[in-house]
């Protein structure tokens with residue numbers, strides 16, 4: 001039976017560390033790190049995420065600024081707000097909550113953010129530096145997963161790692177982070193032939209496909225470490241991951257739950273990235 005990795009607890013540890021660093025930072029510099037969060041439109045889930053980020057900022061002692069813009073806001077207007085924030089000395093991190101309305105091109109928005117304030121780690125500057133193994137703001141979700149591995153004492157070097165999903169915000173950066181720690185990495189996607197044959201090889205399996213409970217018990221080997229990134233709503237409203245938790249946890253050595261695994265880590269790393277941006281300012 002697998003050990004269930006407690007993402008809520010590890011995220012709380014990280015928030016405590018950030019809060020302590022903010023106290024030291026404030027004593028030294030006389031101000032606190034600042035995070036600006038921009039929400040365009042009124043997507044229900046996005047509103048909840050933004051609210052939680054504000055709460056997190058208050059907990060660790062950050063300045064937080066929230067911009068709630070109407071769904072009709074033009075791309076030019078959004079870019080002009082970002083440019084102002086790029087020059088704002090009190091703001092060290094800028095986050096535009098995705099998805100943005102269809103008439104706004106997300107790539108243009110991400111690239112308008114000063115890479116040093118891109119605490120989501122989505123700007124090509126940060127992605128490129130991640131791939132090159134240079135210091136950067138790493139994408140929050142995969143970096144949060146690396147913290148889960150490290151703080152649970154899970155060895156990565158020499159392991160067969162399989163990542164299901166190749167998105168720019170999860171699958172690809174996850175793969176490079178695992179590679180940088182000497183795992184042998186395979187990336188799977190919708191064109192992968194015989195997915196189960198690949199996932200069965202995994203010592204470390206990261207499921208980030210956004211398909212409810214697609215990783216079944218017979219798709220993993222005994223002793224695998226399983227990280228479930230997926231967040232999927234079933235028809236009855238229940239939140240589930242990409243992994244069939246009951247069956248897979250019978251075989252895994254470690255597993256992350258949904259909720260309470262990766263999700264809280266993504267938020268905690270956002271705080272860590274913002275603190276690092278302020279320290280480097």
Ligand code: NDP
Nearest residue numbers: 141165166167170189190208209210229230231262263266
């Ligand atoms: P995307 O939809 O951008 O990417 C999904 C990826 O999974 C694609 O590369 C796709 O392949 C692949 N995929 C989909 N179905 C299959 C399949 N049946 N077999 C193999 N590969 C498949 O999603 P994201 O990366 O943004 O997010 C993935 C999941 O993680 C979602 O549920 C999302 O909600 C969740 N998430 C959770 C976070 C958290 O903090 N907990 C943070 C970010 C995401 P292809 O490229 O071929 O289309």
